[in-house]
Amino acid sequence: MFRRIRTGDIVIAVLVLLPLVIAWPGSRLLPGAGAGAVLGAWGQLAGVLGLSALLVGAMLSVRLPGLDRWFGGLPRIWTLHRMLGFSAFLLIMLHVVLLALGALPVSPEMAATVLFPPLDDGAVWIGWGALVLMVIFLAPTFQFFGRPHYQRWKRLHLLSVPAFLLAFMHVVMLVEHAALWWALVIPALGAVLWRKVLSPRLGRHDYTVEAVTALASNVVEITLAPRGRPMTYEAGQFMYLTPHDPDLKAGRGEEHPYTIASAPGEDALRVGIKALGDASRALQTVTPGTAVQIEGPYGQFFERREPQRRQLWFGGGVGITPFVSGARTLKREPGSGPDVTLIYLANRPERAYYMEELREIAQGHPHFDAQIHYFQERGPVDEAFIRSHCPDLEEREIYICGPPGMVDHLMGLLTRAGISRGRIHTEAFDFL
Numbered sequence: 486m487f488r489r490i491r492t493g494d495i496v497i498a499v500l501v502l503l504p505l506v507i508a509w510p511g512s513r514l515l516p517g518a519g520a521g522a523v524l525g526a527w528g529q530l531a532g533v534l535g536l537s538a539l540l541v542g543a544m545l546s547v548r549l550p551g552l553d554r555w556f557g558g559l560p561r562i563w564t565l566h567r568m569l570g571f572s573a574f575l576l577i578m579l580h581v582v583l584l585a586l587g588a589l590p591v592s593p594e595m596a597a598t599v600l601f602p603p604l605d606d607g608a609v610w611i612g613w614g615a616l617v618l619m620v621i622f623l624a625p626t627f628q629f630f631g632r633p634h635y636q637r638w639k640r641l642h643l644l645s646v647p648a649f650l651l652a653f654m655h656v657v658m659l660v661e662h663a664a665l666w667w668a669l670v671i672p673a674l675g676a677v678l679w680r681k682v683l684s685p686r687l688g689r690h691d692y693t694v695e696a697v698t699a700l701a702s703n704v705v706e707i708t709l710a711p712r713g714r715p716m717t718y719e720a721g722q723f724m725y726l727t728p729h730d731p732d733l734k735a736g737r738g739e740e741h742p743y744t745i746a747s748a749p750g751e752d753a754l755r756v757g758i759k760a761l762g763d764a765s766r767a768l769q770t771v772t773p774g775t776a777v778q779i780e781g782p783y784g785q786f787f788e789r790r791e792p793q794r795r796q797l798w799f800g801g802g803v804g805i806t807p808f809v810s811g812a813r814t815l816k817r818e819p820g821s822g823p824d825v826t827l828i829y830l831a832n833r834p835e836r837a838y839y840m841e842e843l844r845e846i847a848q849g850h851p852h853f854d855a856q857i858h859y860f861q862e863r864g865p866v867d868e869a870f871i872r873s874h875c876p877d878l879e880e881r882e883i884y885i886c887g888p889p890g891m892v893d894h895l896m897g898l899l900t901r902a903g904i905s906r907g908r909i910h911t912e913a914f915d916f917l
C-alpha cells in the first residue's frame with residue numbers, strides 16, 4: 486500500500502514535522518547538557534511530535550471526494566490516519582515517561598511533582614485529561630477487547646475531539662509558538678466539523694431506490710436513480726450509502742461504504758450488496774421508492790500508471806463488484822482498451838453472483854475474457870489454473886478484490902511466481 490510516495494504523504498510529513506523543527510530545543514540536546522536536561526528535552530519533543538501527529542491524523546478524517554486521490558485513495562488515508570493515531574499515542578506516553586526520567590537526577594520527589602503537580606497547575610492536569618481520553622477512544626481501535634461493534638466504535642471515536650482540544654490547551658499554556666498550534670488545530674477542527682455536520686447536509690447526493698434485484702440468497706443489486714445532481718464516478722470507485730427508508734429494520738440514517746457496480750455514464754447507479762451484518766442485511770429488503778443519500782466517489786482502484794498494459798482481475802465473493810463496473814464499462818466501449826482477463830473466485834455456482842452477465846459481456850467483447858474458479862470443486866486457486874487462462878501473467882497489471890484471506894493467498898502465490906508487488910493492486914472491504 487505504501488510502495489509509492491504520494492503528494493499527500495509529503496504534505497502530511499511536513500505538517501507533522503514542522504512543529505518539531507520550530508520547537509527544537511537546541512543547546513539542551515548538546516553533549517554536556519546533563520542527562521536530566523537531555524531526557525527532559527527529548528520528552529518535550531516527543532510531546533510536540535505526538536500532538537502534531539494527533540492533529541494531522543484528525544485532519545485526515547475530513548473525507549472530501551477527489552482529495553483522497555492525493556493519497557492514493559480513501560483506504561490508504563485511513564491507514565495513514567490509524568498510523569498517526571497510534572504514533573501519537575506512543576509518543577505522548579513517551580513524553581510523560583521521559584519528562585519524569587528527566588527530573589529523576591534532581592530527586593524522585595521532583596519526578597513525582599513533574600507528573601503530578603499541585604492541583605492548581607491546570608496545564609499538566611489538562612494534559613492528563615487528554616491522555617485519559619486518548620486511552621478510552623483508542624483502546625477499542627487496537628482491539629484490546631476484541632473486535633468492536635462498528636457504530637459504537639465510531640461514536641466512541643468522537644472523544645478524539647475533546648482529547649485533541651485538551652492536548653492543544655496543554656501545549657499553548659506551557660510553551661511558546663502558540664500561533665503554530667492554532668494553525669494546526671483549526672484545520673483539525675474544521676475537518677471534523679465538515680465530516681460530522683456540514684458534509685451530511687452539503688456533500689451528499691439525493692437518490693431514490695428504483696429497484697432491488699436478488700442475485701443470490703443474502704445478495705441483492707440495488708438500482709438508484711438521481712433526484713437531483715447525479716454523482717460522476719469512475720469504474721472501481723466506491724461511495725457511502727445512507728438509506729432513509731422508515732421501514733428498515735436496521736441501519737436507517739447510517740452511512741456504509743459500497744462499491745459502485747454500474748458503469749460511468751449509466752443513468753442509474755447500481756450497487757451489489759451482501760448481508761454481512763445488521764445494516765447490509767436490512768438493505769436486502771429496502772423499499773423501492775424510498776430516499777437514500779450517497780457521498781463520494783472515493784478510491785482509485787483502477788488507477789493505472791501504464792494504461793495500455795494488459796490486465797488480470799481477481800474478484801472473490803462480493804468483491805466482484807468493482808470488476809462488474811469495469812466489465813460494464815468495457816461493454817459500453819467495445820473494441821477499445823487493452824486485454825483484460827477476469828478470474829472470479831467463488832465458493833460454488835450459486836455464489837458466483839454476476840457470472841452470467843460477465844460471460845455475456847465477454848462473448849461480445851474482443852478484449853475481455855471471464856473465467857470462474859469454484860473453491861468447493863478445486864480447492865484454493867493455484868498458479869497452474871491462473872496460467873492456463875493467463876499465460877502472460879508477468880506482463881499484466883493485476884487487480885485483486887475480495888475477502889482478506891483470498892487477497893493474502895493470491896498475494897503470496899503471485900509474488901512466489903515472480904510478479905513484482907508494484908504490479909499488484911488490492912482492495913479489501915474491511916476498514917477496521
Ligand SMILES: Cc1cc2nc3c(=O)[nH]c(=O)nc-3n(C[C@H](O)[C@H](O)[C@H](O)COP(=O)(O)OP(=O)(O)OC[C@H]3O[C@@H](n4cnc5c(N)ncnc54)[C@H](O)[C@@H]3O)c2cc1C
Pocket residue numbers: 635636723736740741742743744745756757758759760761762763764765766803806913914915916917
Ligand atoms: C471500500 C469498501 C467497499 C465495499 N464495497 C462493498 C460492496 O460492493 N458490496 C458489499 O456487500 N459490501 C461492501 N463493503 C462492505 C460493507 O461496507 C459492509 O459489509 C457493511 O458496511 C457492513 O455493515 P453492517 O452494519 O451490515 O455490518 P456490521 O456487522 O456493522 O459490520 C461488519 C464489518 O463491516 C465494516 N463496516 C461496517 N460499517 C462500516 C462503515 N460505515 N465503514 C467502513 N466499514 C464498515 C466493519 O469492519 C465491520 O466490522 C465495502 C466495504 C469497503 C470498506
